Amino acid sequence: SQKIEQNSEALNIQEGKTATLTCNYTNYSPAYLQWYRQDPGRGPVFLLLIRENEKEKRKERLKVTFDTTLKQSLFHITASQPADSATYLCALEGGGRRALTFGSGTRLQVQP
């Protein structure tokens, strides 16, 4: 069956460092992969989308890579700030439908 895995353990890093979050998937051949941010008590907010033919995508301090051979995406936040503390979700379209399937998310805590 299709599966999306994110590190369930919280990631704690120091302010100014680069945070790297991992998303692995199995039994999928997605055309694109998305990353969302979710703060407590709020709905997810779209951050970045990367297509299967793109190796890397950047937006300000964010960078996403997509390796369809490894079936993995890495999400980087450079020069991290305490305001970046949140849960980050990866999501894939699949199964011929437009809705998304989400990973379990990784909680990032940036210490000042």
Add this chain to the structure above:
Amino acid sequence: SAVISQKPSRDICQRGTSLTIQCQVDSQVTMMFWYRQQPGQSLTLIATANQGSEATYESGFVIDKFPISRPNLTFSTLTVSNMSPEDSSIYLCSVEAAGSYNEQFFGPGTRLTVL
């Protein structure tokens, strides 16, 4: 982008009752979805709300339990019927905005507690 509002933002309900959650979008959208997020868990798709026809439900979700209406391109409702404590969750609607590449925008969610 699209701005989505949900009502109510939260509710506490008794077992056996039903609650209808409303989702309003500030622009016409093709695709609307309903998700559930149980405590500490990720989002699980309940159904795709289809305008003018029956919703498309995911495995494990049925119309009798989660009836959905979508009378137009900006509004949808999800009803949680005959509730039990296991239905305690956050319910979120999302939309795929016109011109987007499957990027979704989410409402703030409805936090439901069933006693």
